[in-house]
Amino acid sequence: MAKAEKKGTVTSLASLFPPDEARKASQRVLDTLVEHERELHQLNQFVSDNNNVIDLVQRLPEQLHHDIMVPFGKAAFFPGRIIHTNEFKVLLGENYYVDRTSKQTTEILKRRGNTLQSQVDSIKAVMQDLKAEASFFDATASEAAEGLVEIREDYIEEASSETVSHADMKTADEDEEYARLFSRMDELEKEELEAENGDECESEDGDVKDLGNQVSLDNRVKNLEVLFNFLEQDLSYQLNERSTSFMCSHEASKVQPASKVLPRTSGPHNTHTAMSKPSISDKEQRIQLQTTPTNEAFTGSIVEHTHNTDSNLRGQSNSSKKTVSRFKMQRMQH
Amino acid sequence: MASSALKEQQRDLENKANDLSKLQKDIAKNHQVRKKYTIQLGENELVLKELDLLQEDANVYKLIGPVLVKQDLAEANANVRKRIEYISAELKRLDAALQDLEEKQTSKKDAIYKLQQRIQSLQAGKAKA
Structure with missing residues (x-):
């Protein structure tokens, strides 16, 4: 593909970056992008879950007791009621539980929401980067497919003629x-x-x-x-x-x-x-x-x-x- | 004579390729373990933050198997701290191991590349002969 010219070489972009290779690269980036999207989706679900829990926790102490169906084993429920509506055992993680009131629980959950939000933000930033990368690969692929050429001129050849013009320009x-x-x-x-x-x-x-x-x-x-x-x-x-x-x-x-x-x-x-x-x-x-x-x-x-x-x-x-x-x-x- | 040398080299290449794939598997495993530990570290840090925010008289329990065991807040705090320390040390160790593995990988790749070239030249020589 490379053609020797008087000054330097002309290389088609396709020989440097074969279109299907570039496409493959872009495909790979897109794959990771999809993965991140899934993660983001999951995180968003966490966020909404968290918000629901906050809602519930705030509502529970509004009454002294709630009638509920208590899950028993895998498939059975029996009627029961929640008393002590202002007492929660909160799982902090790592199997640590803590007795908290509704208000304190809400605070903990809100803090958790903040961490989730920061995770969402960071993943969004990563996704943006990946998108830019993918579009770059796509552009390269299409350019290579279109038959764009890269023109390269040897530096040494330039040196003699170029310096003069350079000097001229300088002056x-x-x-x-x-x-x-x-x-x-x-x-x-x-x-x-x-x-x-x-x-x-x-x-x-x-x-x-x-x-x-x-x-x-x-x-x-x-x-x-x-x-x-x-x-x-x-x-x-x-x-x-x-x-x-x-x-x-x-x-x-x-x-x-x-x-x-x-x-x-x-x-x-x-x-x-x-x-x-x-x-x-x-x-x-x-x-x-x-x-x-x-x-x-x-x-x-x-x-x-x-x-x-x-x-x-x-x-x-x-x-x-x-x-x-x-x-x-x-x-x-x- | 040439063909036997070629065969030997091809066997050598195969061995090296196997080694390389093993190394790559190790690296992947390392990545997985590291991911797990990083997640645990994050969780522990969250727990520590929450524990720090608790009052002295708060009831803290740890779920051990099917039972909740009541724990002292100070004790829980110390435990979490220890756990974080351990995880950090583990992460550091994994990092070092990963670096080592990657170095090995690059050197293996180099060796394989050289072998491939040699085999190619041998084959070219054979074709001429």
């Missing part, structure tokens, strides 16, 4: 992920830039004002705290521009937080600009002093610095201020 995936990352970055950068622009304008305004306005020291400290993250980023960024070696040490500690900080800073930044105006100007002044020589940093010309090529992460931290295309360029360089 495609990665590209997609990067694209998504970039677009997110883009958004954040836009926000950042807006905030920054606002800042810079304001800080320049503030510069002028600050000459006149003296702000209290702790207010400034507070503002500094707020600004700390942002400024650190700025600094690291500018240091990048300055010297690769220095940046390396600084970046090492900065790189990872930078990307995380980004979304956070943009928030507080926006909200705090108004309040931190004066102190920003103060700090910014200093930074501006530093940055003036390398002011191109903000224009986006830094892209081609030597350190840029060495790692994606660094690129990310840099790019927090850059346009998206840079990432893509880096990706391409890679």
Whole structure:
């Protein structure tokens, strides 16, 4: 049945699982299922018997005595009456009997009913499993009868051709992920830039004002705290521009937080600009002093610095201020 | 010469098959006994539970043959406990025996399979010759 193909083999399901074998298996499962059904039936009978007994036991003490026919031997009965209608000898099992009242007997019987119920439940669960199994075997049998085939391809053959496509797929995936990352970055950068622009304008305004306005020291400290993250980023960024070696040490500690900080800073930044105006100007002044020589940093010309090529992460931290295309360029360089 | 070897091996195979069927019977018996004991264990546990729920002064009887013999509750309790212990030990023993039997069964099956193969190859050789 097995036909050798260019890549792998085609085996008919019938040769793997002969239809009559599968049918036999399903038959066997069905047999056990029937057995379980019988058991379940018996259990259900027990349950109903138990309920009847509970009923009877509850009814008996309603009267002082009952007239009954007493069984005597196999076939004989004689009339008699039940007295002591509230006294029962209950068989607990293992030939142990106990004197109980009607109420106590009912309790015992109810407990017994619970155990029976749990047995019923478990048997039902087992039956469900068996049914699933049987249907599976049936399906296999019919599939085999229909002449379904199993196609198997050798792994080794796959290896050469498949790995390539795999790799392609992987890179495609990665590209997609990067694209998504970039677009997110883009958004954040836009926000950042807006905030920054606002800042810079304001800080320049503030510069002028600050000459006149003296702000209290702790207010400034507070503002500094707020600004700390942002400024650190700025600094690291500018240091990048300055010297690769220095940046390396600084970046090492900065790189990872930078990307995380980004979304956070943009928030507080926006909200705090108004309040931190004066102190920003103060700090910014200093930074501006530093940055003036390398002011191109903000224009986006830094892209081609030597350190840029060495790692994606660094690129990310840099790019927090850059346009998206840079990432893509880096990706391409890679 | 070849045919005598073949015959011998076939006899061997028959013996082994008999052994195997005996083993399988043993396993089936073991299963039955175990089922019985499991049921008894369940019953005893129920009895114990009920006995634990009884008051101190409750009358407990044991049916011995045709007569109900009155028993002390504590005594009955101890008896049931002992019985449970015994049954559990028995079950454990049966489990060990079953495992042993199953191991034997698989090894027998292996041996039979190998024998069958050898006989087949012998027969094939004979057919060629």
